[in-house]
Each structure stands twice: as C-alpha cells, then as structure tokens.
Amino acid sequence: MTTNTPLRVALSGLGTVGGGVIRLLDANRDLITRRAGRGIEVVAVSARDRSKDRGIDLTRFDWVDDTRELASHPQADVVVELIGGSDGPALTLARSTLAAGKGFVTANKAMLAHHGLELASAAEAAGVPLKFEAAVAGGIPVIKGLREGAAANAIGRVYGILNGTCNFILSKMEAEGRDFAEVLAEAQALGYAEADPSFDIDGIDAAHKLSILASIAFGTRPAFADVAATGVRHVIAADIAEAAALGYKVRLVGVAESGANGLFQRVHPHLVPIDHPLAHVTGSLNAVVAEGNFVGRLFFQGAGAGEGPTASAVVADLIDIARGEFGPPYAMPAASLTAESKADSGERRARAYLRFTVEDKVGVLAEIAAAMRDAGVSIESLIQRGVAADGSVIVAIVTHEGPERSVAHALEKLRGSQSLAGQPLWMPILG
Amino acid sequence: MTTNTPLRVALSGLGTVGGGVIRLLDANRDLITRRAGRGIEVVAVSARDRSKDRGIDLTRFDWVDDTRELASHPQADVVVELIGGSDGPALTLARSTLAAGKGFVTANKAMLAHHGLELASAAEAAGVPLKFEAAVAGGIPVIKGLREGAAANAIGRVYGILNGTCNFILSKMEAEGRDFAEVLAEAQALGYAEADPSFDIDGIDAAHKLSILASIAFGTRPAFADVAATGVRHVIAADIAEAAALGYKVRLVGVAESGANGLFQRVHPHLVPIDHPLAHVTGSLNAVVAEGNFVGRLFFQGAGAGEGPTASAVVADLIDIARGEFGPPYAMPAASLTAESKADSGERRARAYLRFTVEDKVGVLAEIAAAMRDAGVSIESLIQRGVAADGSVIVAIVTHEGPERSVAHALEKLRGSQSLAGQPLWMPILG
Numbered sequence: 001m002t003t004n005t006p007l008r009v010a011l012s013g014l015g016t017v018g019g020g021v022i023r024l025l026d027a028n029r030d031l032i033t034r035r036a037g038r039g040i041e042v043v044a045v046s047a048r049d050r051s052k053d054r055g056i057d058l059t060r061f062d063w064v065d066d067t068r069e070l071a072s073h074p075q076a077d078v079v080v081e082l083i084g085g086s087d088g089p090a091l092t093l094a095r096s097t098l099a100a101g102k103g104f105v106t107a108n109k110a111m112l113a114h115h116g117l118e119l120a121s122a123a124e125a126a127g128v129p130l131k132f133e134a135a136v137a138g139g140i141p142v143i144k145g146l147r148e149g150a151a152a153n154a155i156g157r158v159y160g161i162l163n164g165t166c167n168f169i170l171s172k173m174e175a176e177g178r179d180f181a182e183v184l185a186e187a188q189a190l191g192y193a194e195a196d197p198s199f200d201i202d203g204i205d206a207a208h209k210l211s212i213l214a215s216i217a218f219g220t221r222p223a224f225a226d227v228a229a230t231g232v233r234h235v236i237a238a239d240i241a242e243a244a245a246l247g248y249k250v251r252l253v254g255v256a257e258s259g260a261n262g263l264f265q266r267v268h269p270h271l272v273p274i275d276h277p278l279a280h281v282t283g284s285l286n287a288v289v290a291e292g293n294f295v296g297r298l299f300f301q302g303a304g305a306g307e308g309p310t311a312s313a314v315v316a317d318l319i320d321i322a323r324g325e326f327g328p329p330y331a332m333p334a335a336s337l338t339a340e341s342k343a344d345s346g347e348r349r350a351r352a353y354l355r356f357t358v359e360d361k362v363g364v365l366a367e368i369a370a371a372m373r374d375a376g377v378s379i380e381s382l383i384q385r386g387v388a389a390d391g392s393v394i395v396a397i398v399t400h401e402g403p404e405r406s407v408a409h410a411l412e413k414l415r416g417s418q419s420l421a422g423q424p425l426w427m428p429i430l431g
Numbered sequence: 432m433t434t435n436t437p438l439r440v441a442l443s444g445l446g447t448v449g450g451g452v453i454r455l456l457d458a459n460r461d462l463i464t465r466r467a468g469r470g471i472e473v474v475a476v477s478a479r480d481r482s483k484d485r486g487i488d489l490t491r492f493d494w495v496d497d498t499r500e501l502a503s504h505p506q507a508d509v510v511v512e513l514i515g516g517s518d519g520p521a522l523t524l525a526r527s528t529l530a531a532g533k534g535f536v537t538a539n540k541a542m543l544a545h546h547g548l549e550l551a552s553a554a555e556a557a558g559v560p561l562k563f564e565a566a567v568a569g570g571i572p573v574i575k576g577l578r579e580g581a582a583a584n585a586i587g588r589v590y591g592i593l594n595g596t597c598n599f600i601l602s603k604m605e606a607e608g609r610d611f612a613e614v615l616a617e618a619q620a621l622g623y624a625e626a627d628p629s630f631d632i633d634g635i636d637a638a639h640k641l642s643i644l645a646s647i648a649f650g651t652r653p654a655f656a657d658v659a660a661t662g663v664r665h666v667i668a669a670d671i672a673e674a675a676a677l678g679y680k681v682r683l684v685g686v687a688e689s690g691a692n693g694l695f696q697r698v699h700p701h702l703v704p705i706d707h708p709l710a711h712v713t714g715s716l717n718a719v720v721a722e723g724n725f726v727g728r729l730f731f732q733g734a735g736a737g738e739g740p741t742a743s744a745v746v747a748d749l750i751d752i753a754r755g756e757f758g759p760p761y762a763m764p765a766a767s768l769t770a771e772s773k774a775d776s777g778e779r780r781a782r783a784y785l786r787f788t789v790e791d792k793v794g795v796l797a798e799i800a801a802a803m804r805d806a807g808v809s810i811e812s813l814i815q816r817g818v819a820a821d822g823s824v825i826v827a828i829v830t831h832e833g834p835e836r837s838v839a840h841a842l843e844k845l846r847g848s849q850s851l852a853g854q855p856l857w858m859p860i861l862g
Contacts, residue, residue, distance in 0.1 A: 024725050028585055034650060034763045035582050133580075139726035141580025148756070149564075149572025151466050152746035154459055219465060277732060280711050294455050295570035295743035301708060301730040312726035315583035325579070325756040332465045 006039035007322040010070040011061075012093055013082030014047035017107060017134070019054050020311030021080065032315065036322035040315070043075040071096035078103035078129070078321055080314060086110035098122040098130065103326075105317045107134035107310055113208035113224035116215065120334040129326040131317035136209040137162060137286040139309025140302040141316065146216045146290055147331040153292025155217040159255040159430075162209040162267075164284035164304040165193050165200040166232045166252040170240070170269075171282045174249065179237045192284065203229035203252065203267040210254035214265055216331050217290060218258040219338060226342040227254075227265040234425050235269050239355050242383065242396040243271050248353075249279040253430060262343035271353050271429040277301075278430070346405030351380065351429040354397040354407070356414075357421045360387055364419040368395060375410035377402060392421045398429070437470035438753040441501040442492075443524055444513030445478035448538060448565070450485050451742030452511065463746065467753035471746070474506040502527035509534035509560070509752055511745060517541035529553040529561065534757075536748045538565035538741055544639035544655035547646065551765040560757040562748035567640040568593060568717040570740025571733040572747065577647045577721055578762040584723025586648040590686040590861075593640040593698075595715035595735040596624050596631040597663045597683040601671070601700075602713045605680065610668045623715065634660035634683065634698040641685035645696055647762050648721060649689040650769060657773040658685075658696040665856050666700050670786050673814065673827040674702050679784075680710040684861060693774035702784050702860040708732075709861070777836030782811065782860040785828040785838070787845075788852045791818055795850040799826060806841035808833060823852045829860070 011018055025032065025040060033039045045058060046067040064070055067089055070079050079097040081104065083090050090111050097104045098119065106112070112119070112135055123130035133143045137160070146158065161167050165187065172183045184201065187193035199205045207227040215222040232252050240250050248271035257264040272279045277299045281287040286304025291297050303309035320326050330337060358364045365384065372379055378400040385394050399407065411424055442449055456463065456471060464470045476489060477498040495501055498520055501510050510528040512535065514521050521542050528535045529550065537543070543550070543566055554561035564574045568591070577589065592598050596618065603614045615632065618624035630636045638658040646653040663683050671681050679702035688695040703710045708730045712718040717735025722728050734740035751757050761768060789795045796815065803810055809831040816825050830838065842855055 020725070024583055027724070028583060031585055031650065032583060034767055037758070037764070139723075140729060141576055144575065144580050145572055148751060149575050149747055150743070151750045152455055152459060152463060152743045154462055219462065277708075277711065280708065292570075292743060293458070294451070294739035294746075296734045296740055298571060299730075299732040301732075303727045308725035309727055312581070312583045312723060315725075316580055319582045320579060323758045325758055327468070327754045327756055332468070336465055 004038055006041045007036070007318060008041055008043045008075050008077045009318060010044040010073045010076035010079045011042050011082070012046050012067045012070050012079060014045060014054055015082065016307045017310045017314065018047065018082045019056055020307035021082070021314050022056050024311040024315050032319060036319045038322050040318050040322055044070060044073050046070055068092055068096060071100050071102065076102060078105060078318065081106040081108060084108055084110070086114045091115060094119050095122065098126050098128060101126050101128055103129040103321050105131045105314060107132065107314060109135040109205065109208040109212060113211045113222060116212065116222040117334055117337065120329040124328055124334055129321045130329040131320065131326060132329070133317050134310045134313035136212050137288055138302070138304040138306065139312045140286060140288065140300050140304065141313070142213070142288045142300050143216065145298065145300055146213065150290050150292050150295060150298060151331065153294050155290055155292050157255065157257045157291045158213050158217040158288065159253055160288035161251055161278060161281050161286055162206040162254045162304070163200055163252060164286055165197065166206070167281065168192050168284040169201070170232060170235065170250055170252065173235070173237055174240050174244070177237050177241065180233060180235060201233055202231035206252060206254045206267045210256055210265055210267060213288065214256035214263065215337065217256065218263065219332055219336070220258065220263055220340045221337045223263060223265065223340070223342070226263065227267060228345065229267040230269070232269055234423065238394045239425060242355065243353065246398060247274050248272055248429065249274065250427070251278055251281070253278065257343070258340065259343065261347055263340035264343035264345065264348070266345065269427050271427055273430065276430060346403060346408065348404045349401050350404065350431055351401050352399045352407050353427045353429060354399065355425045356395040357392050358395055358419050359421055360391055360393045361419070365395065367417060367419050368414065371410045371413040374413060376406045377410050435469055437472045438467070438749060439472055439474045439506050439508045440749060441475040441504045441507035441510045442473050442513070443477050443498045443501050443510060445476060445485055446513065447738045448741045448745065449478065449513045450487055451738035452513070452745050453487050455742045455746050463750060467750045469753050471749050471753055475501060475504050477501055499523055499527060502531050502533065507533060509536060509749065512537040512539060515539055515541070517545045522546060525550050526553065529557050529559060532557050532559055534560040534752050536562045536745055538563065538745060540566040540636065540639040540643060544642045544653060547643065547653040548765055548768065551760040555759055555765055560752045561760040562751065562757060563643070563760070564748050565741045565744035567643050568719055568731070569733070569735040569737065570743045571717060571719065571731050571735065572744070573644070573719045573731045574647065576729065576731055577644065581721050581723050581726060581729060582762065584725050586721055586723050588686065588688045588722045589644050589648040589719065590684055591719035592682055592709060592712050592717055593637040593685045593735070594631055594683060595717055596628065597637070598712065599623050599715040600632070601663060601666065601681055601683065604666070604668055605671050605675070608668055608672065611664060611666060632664055633662035637683060637685045637698040641687055641696055641698060644719065645687035645694065646768065648687065649694065650763055650767070651689065651694055651771045652768045654694060654696065654771070654773070657694065658698060659776065660698040661700070663700055665854065669825045670856060673786065674784065677829060678705050679703055679860065680705065681858065682709055682712070684709065688774070689771065690774065692778055694771035695774035695776065695779070697776065700858045702858050704861065707861060777834060777839065779835045780832050781835065781862055782832050783830045783838055784858045784860060785830065786856045787826040788823045789826055789850050790852055791822055791824045792850070796826065798848060798850050799845065802841045802844040805844060807837045808841050
C-alpha cells in the first residue's frame with residue numbers, strides 16, 4: 001500500500017502555519033517516517049516575500065515565485081495550501097492541483113465552505129486525496145473523528161465551540177467581569193484577535209467550520225449559505241453574570257442538526273449548563289460534540305488554532321496520504337451527498353435567555369411581560385437588577401421551553417419601544 | 432481502492448456487543464453502505480448457545496458451532512471476535528484468522544495486552560488488517576486519534592480514565608458521600624459491576640488498555656507486564672471529601688510516559704485538579720488525554736462501554752477495512768516498535784496525597800511527622816479530622832513536590848506502627 005519513496009510536498013504559504021509545517025517535519029522527521037512508512041519531504045515552497053526572515057533555511061527547497069505553478073511542479077505529489085481566502089489564488093491552486101492529478105491538503109475553511117463540493121468532486125474524479133483536518137478546530141482530529149471514528153452512526157446533531165478568539169473573549173469577560181469592547185481591544189493588542197476581527201467575532205469563521213462538519217456528519221452537501229451566524233458582539237458582562245447565577249456559561253456554539261424538518265445550522269451565543277462539557281472549555285480552546293445513534297455523545301477538545309496545532313493537523317493529513325489511507329473527502333462520494341432544505345428555526349423548541357436593557361421608569365416590566373404573554377411565551381424566571389451608571393436597568397428572563405417563533409414574535413412586538421435602551425439579546429439554552 | 436462487493440463478516444460471540452454489532456448494521460445499513468462505499472454484511476455467526484433468545488433473527492446467517500472454524504469460513508473476508516479472554520478460543524481464532532489471510536477485528540483488550548505484538552506481526556506478514564478500536568475506551572475513537580489524528584507528534588504522555596466501572600463508583604461515592612463497599616454492592620446489583628469485580632476495581636482492565644495506548648503513542652512494544660496497577664478498593668469517603676476540600680477530584684487514572692528514564696506505565700487513583708478536564712468526567716464515561724509536542728493537549732471523551740458504543744467502534748473498524756483505509760495496527764510496523772525498559776517510579780517527582788487512619792492517642796502525629804522528616808518528605812498541608820464511629824481519626828497530608836521514593840521510604844518507616852489502624856493510602860496529584 002505504501003512505498004519507500006518519500007511523499008513530496010509543495011507548500012503554498014509560509015506564514016505562521018506554513019512555517020510550523022516545516023518546523024514540525026524537521027523536528028519529528030524520524031518519527032514521522034516510522035509512522036508513515038516513508039519520508040515526507042517538502043520539495044518546493046511559494047510565498048509572497050522570498051526575502052522575509054522566517055527563521056527557516058529555505059535554500060533547500062525549490063522557490064517558486066508564482067504559487068499557481070506548484071500545481072504542475074514536477075517533483076511534487078501533493079500541494080499544501082496555507083494562503084487562505086475563499087477564492088483567488090487558493091481556489092485557482094486547488095482546482096489546478098487536482099486537475100493535475102496531485103493530492104491537495106488545506107487549512108482553508110472559507111474555501112471549503114464555498115467550494116468544497118466542487119473540489120471533492122474533482123479529487124474523486126482524479127482519484128487523488130483532498131484533505132482538510134486543519135480547517136476545523138485546528139489540531140483536534142474532528143474531521144477524522146466524524147468521517148471515520150463515528151462513521152457507523154447516524155449523527156443527529158454536531159455542535160461545538162469552533163472559534164478560539166470568541167471563546168478567549170467570553171472566558172476573559174467571565175473571569176474578569178469586563179465588557180466586550182474592552183476585552184476585544186486587549187485581545188487585539190495581544191495578537192489573539194485580528195485588527196479586523198469581524199470574521200471571528202461575528203461568527204463567520206465558526207459558520208465556515210460548522211458547514212464542513214455538518215456535511216460530513218449528515219452526508220449532506222455543504223450549505224454555508226444556510227448557516228445563520230450571530231457572533232458575540234452584543235454579549236455584555238451582565239449577561240455572563242446572570243447566566244452564572246442561573247448555573248450556565250455563555251459560549252459561542254455552532255449547532256447543526258439534521259431531521260425531518262431539514263438541515264438546521266446556526267452559530268449563536270448560547271447558555272451552556274455548567275454540567276455540560278462545553279461549559280468547561282475555556283480560553284482559546286475549541287471543542288466539538290457529535291451525537292450518534294449508537295455511540296452516544298462523543299466529545300473532542302484541544303487547541304483550535306496556532307502554529308503547532310494547525311501544523312499537526314496538516315501533517316496528520318500528509319501521513320494519511322503517505323500511508324495510502326484516504327478516500328472520499330466528505331466520508332462518502334460527493335455525488336451522493338444529499339441536498340437538504342434549510343430547516344425553519346421557528347419550529348425549534350428550547351428554553352431561552354432574553355436580556356433587555358431598559359429605561360428606569362414605570363410600566364416597563366408590564367410592557368415586556370405583556371409582549372411575552374401576547375406571543376405565548378411562558379416565563380420561567382425574571383430578574384430585574386441594579387441600575388447602571390447610565391441610568392439603565394437590566395431585565396433578564398428565562399423562558400420555559402417553547403418554539404423560537406413565539407420569542408421572535410415577542411421581540412417583534414417590543415421593537416422600537418421607548419422603554420428599551422438598545423436591542424434586546426436572545427440566547428438559546430443548550431439542551 | 433474499494434469495490435462494490437460487500438465486505439463479508441464472520442462474527443464470533445453474540446453477547447451484548449455481538450448483538451449490538453448486528454443491530455447497528457441493521458439499523459444504519461444504508462448509511463454505512465454510503466460511507467463505506469460498499470455494504471458490510473454478516474455472513475456467519477458463532478456463539479456458545481444457539482437457542483438463546485437474543486431478539487435477533489439468526490436464521491439469515493450461517494451458524495457455526497465451532498468458533499475456530501470461522502477463520503476458514505469460505506464466505507468471510509473478516510472475522511470479528513467478541514468472546515473475550517486473553518488466551519483460549521479468542522487467541523486461537525485470532526492466530527488462525529490472520530494465518531488464513533483474513534482481517535481481524537476485536538474488542539479484546541486482554542488478548543491485545545498479552546499478545547498484541549505477535550498478532551500485529553502476523554497481520555502485517557499476511558497484509559491484512561488487525562483493528563481494535565473497541566478495545567480501549569469503548570466508543571471513543573482514541574486508537575484512531577493516536578494512530579492517525581496525533582500521528583505528526585512526539586507524544587510525551589498519554590493518560591486517562593479507562594474504566595467506567597471505577598469511575599461510576601468514584602462518582603457515586605463523591606456525590607453521595609458513601610464508602611466503597613456499599614457503592615460497589617449497589618453497582619453490582621444494578622449490573623454496572625461484575626459479580627467478580629476484581630478486573631475492573633483492581634485496575635487490571637485499565638492496565639490492559641493503557642498498555643495498548645502506550646504502544647501506539649510512543650512506538651514501543653506493548654508491555655503490559657510493566658504496568659503497575661492499583662485500583663480503587665482502598666479509597667474511602669473521607670479521601671474524596673478531603674480531596675474536594677483541597678480542590679481535587681479522585682479519579683482512577685492510567686498514565687503512560689516515555690522519557691530518558693524509560694517507559695512509565697501506571698494505573699492508580701489520583702487527585703485531579705478541578706480545572707483539569709478529567710475532573711469533569713463523571714459516571715461511567717471514559718476519557719483520554721494525549722500530549723503532543725506540536726498539538727498540545729488533546730482530550731477525547733465518551734462512553735467507554737456498553738452495547739451501542741462498543742458496537743460503534745467495532746463497525747468503525749469494519750468501515751475502515753471496507754474503505755481500504757488501514758495499515759500497521761500499532762501505527763508503525765510491529766518489527767520497528769522499540770523495547771523500552773521500565774522506568775523507575777521512585778525518580779518521579781510529584782505532589783502527593785497521603786491519608787492515615789490512626790488511633791486517637793498521644794504521639795501519633797509526631798510519629799508520622801518524624802517519618803516524613805526522616806525520609807525527606809516536605810509537608811505542604813496536614814489535616815487531622817474528626818473521630819469515626821470506630822474511634823479512629825483521619826490524618827490527610829499533601830506533600831510538596833518531591834521524588835516518590837521519599838514518600839515510599841516514609842511509609843516504609845511507618846509500616847507496622849501501632850499508631851496506624853490499617854494501611855495508609857497514597858495518591859499522586861495529577862500535574
């Protein structure tokens with residue numbers, strides 16, 4: 001199944017992860033050769049700036065100025081793409097590499113979310129591997145866990161903490177009782193958040209990853225456009241404090257479910273019960289839960305980003321390829337993935353947390369309570385607490401289980417109310 | 432790589448797990464065919480009692496009275512062994528199946544702990560798969576996680592909660608403040624513990640599993656004889672209460688480390704810090720942590736036993752085989768696994784918990800303190816608490832970090848002391 005000739009790799013992108021892949025292959029060379037049954041050797045590299053000091057001797061590799069040429073590099077068996085971006089050079093490289101009959105390994109969740117089906121079809125047609133363990137949850141082997149480890153199961157639900165930046169921010173808000181904007185600024189200063197943090201904090205990055213997980217878990221076509229994504233921007237310190245008082249943590253959770261109703265995919269801040277494993281995922285860690293009809297609940301946790309963990313996932317893919325242990329990227333032939341309609345979230349039944357920032361005046365509570373009653377939302381608990389420096393008051397409600405549609409109706413009734421200072425926040429409670 | 436002819440399975444053993452495999456293949460048949468690229472069909476079965484009602488229609492399978500004959504069954508590509516036992520019929524079947532050039536899938540941790548190297552060599556010589564995901568941590572894909580997911584890493588340490596019965600008992604002792612014997616009796620009545628519970632509660636079962644994990648993680652020969660195993664029999668309610676007061680949970684943890692000192696493998700009750708993921712593994716769950724030099728800490732959790740989870744792991748192995756995605760069972764050729772010497776545990780440095788049950792009389796504390804001093808053990812905290820109904824008193828000590836040898840010396844000095852009522856308990860603190 002394997003041969004003793006090394007697997008030869010062309011590497012596109014020498015940023016943090018690209019450099020990490022080279023450092024890993026250097027550091028663990030002998031071990032990897034033993035495990036893979038053959039060596040794994042980088043033969044060619046390409047990046048924007050040849051002269052930049054990366055602390056790596058690049059003279060041993062063939063330098064290629066135009067990254068597109070890696071697809072036809074005569075010495076390479078596999079191309080590793082670490083330049084990112086859903087389209088542009090990354091997509092061009094992916095298409096031409098697979099068309100040239102070479103394997104392709106990528107950490108590019110955005111490209112897979114948008115073009116995964118096309119690329120998987122191309123890889124299968126060419127009979128070459130397309131692998132992307134590093135695209136979801138960094139170093140955690142969760143693509144493998146779903147594609148292979150849980151393969152015997154019908155998966156009802158897959159969900160998890162898929163963005164380390166958001167989890168870092170929420171953990172820090174929780175530990176220090178601080179508000180979002182302040183913690184984000186600090187995370188940016190420390191390099192834990194991008195200068196333009198929107199992809200992370202608005203849930204887009206997690207949505208990319210969720211769409212990949214859903215496809216593998218359910219055997220459905222990747223459907224990124226159907227992921228409803230809301231990030232952590234509107235979570236305030238008081239939400240985290242109220243949640244804690246009620247026995248919950250606030251986490252940005254991506255949830256995908258497959259059912260009679262269609263395919264449901266959503267990234268949203270959730271209240272997570274303190275006895276759920278996701279409640280103990282702190283800092284920049286990632287974690288994924290898969291619920292199978294025979295295995296029950298599987299839980300995977302680890303580092304979701306960073307040089308070492310991401311390089312670990314990229315090289316794990318290369319080892320699989322070197323061993324000849326690969327098959328259809330989405331666990332089954334791309335042509336057999338089903339097109340599911342988007343599930344109507346209004347049908348979902350859950351308990352929910354609602355927080356209103358209100359004016360400190362007579363009749364506000366009556367107005368909120370009336371809107372809930374009129375929409376048929378049953379209130380389990382209501383807490384009105386304190387007065388902030390700006391004179392506003394927090395009202396936090398936990399509803400009984402009921403359809404999301406009713407809660408949406410209640411919020412619709414309250415839209416534009418003079419009693420509310422700013423937008424209410426709704427968070428489902430993870431059940 | 433795959434064909435459209437089904438993978439044909441001969442199944443030895445129709446107990447809980449064997450029945451589960453048949454039920455799973457029936458329930459998820461279409462999905463498995465899509466994922467595996469071909470059907471997976473049981474063609475022959477063998478068990479002790481043909482007439483027993485298992486709720487399964489067995490008439491559709493070829494019934495084989497002598498399980499040894501499955502190895503040469505003309506319709507079978509793979510034999511699944513679920514009869515158990517380290518030697519005897521299971522081992523005979525394994526040897527003859529591999530010799531006959533068929534694949535072999537097993538959940539038999541005892542057989543692998545004792546004969547894994549021989550069987551892996553035989554499988555590799557024959558070019559057929561030998562797979563055993565179900566042998567460690569039930570439904571959790573941790574063999575795959577180490578063999579493939581973490582394959583790019585040098586693993587420094589692998590450890591976890593590998594026996595659900597012990598974790599169930601410890602969790603129940605913790606939740607209800609009760610003593611071991613009482614909870615064990617209840618677990619036996621409920622069917623969570625065997626009538627002869629020694630394999631579980633004395634740590635042998637966890638030791639079998641640990642030796643398998645260590646071999647895959649470190650590339651070393653399976654060395655079950657070098658696992659030091661101590662179970663949970665001597666943990667009392669007071670230990671769990673003292674640990675809780677100090678910020679720890681008591682868990683039976685199997686730890687394997689590879690270093691300059693040799694290969695260290697031990698199953699022992701540990702104090703686990705409350706912020707460590709293993710502290711939140713409750714009931715009969717299992718969990719495994721692997722620490723890699725690039726990926727950092729990977730954490731896997733799920734159901735460690737039971738019909739559904741174990742069947743899930745067995746069928747995951749069959750799907751890998753149906754896909755043609757398999758290679759050397761221990762991640763690298765058996766002949767290349769290294770023979771490591773057993774590490775001297777006396778050299779290990781850790782903080783430790785010591786509990787003495789003492790007579791309520793003058794001079795007892797002085798005697799214990801002197802023994803600690805004379806052995807060079809530095810005491811971080813000491814609590815003497817209450818008087819039990821039988822007149823005895825508990826003294827719980829936490830030591831500063833130091834070599835285990837010193838603690839052993841201190842306990843040696845106190846051996847046979849008239850001040851002690853029963854054996855002291857030593858538990859390392861997981862660092």
